[in-house]
Amino acid sequence: MREPVALRASDADRDRIADILREALAEGRLTADEHAERIDGVYRAKTLGELEPLVRDLPAGRDAAGSGSGTDFGSAAYDPAPSRPTAGAVPSVADENLVAVFSSSVRKGRWRVGRRTHAYAIFGSVEIDLSEAIFEYQQVVIKAISVFGNVEIRVPENISLRGNGGGVLGNFEVDTLDSAERDAPVVFVDGMAILGNIEARPKRGKLVRDLQDRIDRHMRKHLGH
Secondary structure (H helix, E strand, C coil): CCCHHHCECCHHHHHHHHHHHHHHHHHCCCCHHHHHHHHHHHHHCCEHHHHHHHCCCCHHHHHHHCCCCCCCHHHHCCCCCCCCCCCCCCCCCCCEEEEEECCEEEECCCCEECCEEEEEEECCEEEEECCCCEECCCEEEEEEEEECCEEEEEECCCCEEEEEEEEECCEEEECCECCCCCCCCEEEEEEEEECCEEEEEECCCCCCCCHHHHHHHHHHHHHCC
16 A cells, blocks of 8 residues: 555645745745745655655644654644534525525625525626635525626635536536645535536635734644744
8 A cells, every 4th residue: 555645646736835935935934946846746756755854844734734753644743624514503594685586696896705695697797706805604595696797716726626516507516625724714616507607716816814823823822932
């Protein structure tokens, strides 16, 4: 049986390590030159074992490496988000409804995301942009219905994204995303596209602004500062 460090690295594995390095640069743990050198190593790496040394001396890297032996790197790099919301975490009634009938509806900018949002596009379009939103809850559900319409959802790169739905002569597409941080929000997209389109994917370069602050507070509490 192959050790996890010998497993081939996926694009998602490389993206998680790149996220750790980006945060280390922002925190001042790495210089710009060190960051550039390690990022180059990330995208040259072919196995999980080649990725581990790039973050071994960073706090998030130590969590990823487990005991530090490196053999658990592939399986313990992160705790994957659940495929469905935790029972009781999200209400069945929507906090907000976005409706577009022969029209368009847009929700974007700096706004507070409720636990449940419903989007209905009937011969219209709905745009939900969470890239600058404030997440007050760790689990968020977006239910989308598209009939001859379009629902487009964009999320920050440093959260987790899950999808459950389908299409009838239509398209339902969710780019699964796993955050490198255990405390990151999870967005669940449920939907049905009937002769329409529903898609959800990360918006490159956009991060949850307060996520690092939450992580820092957690670390200070853990260290007794």
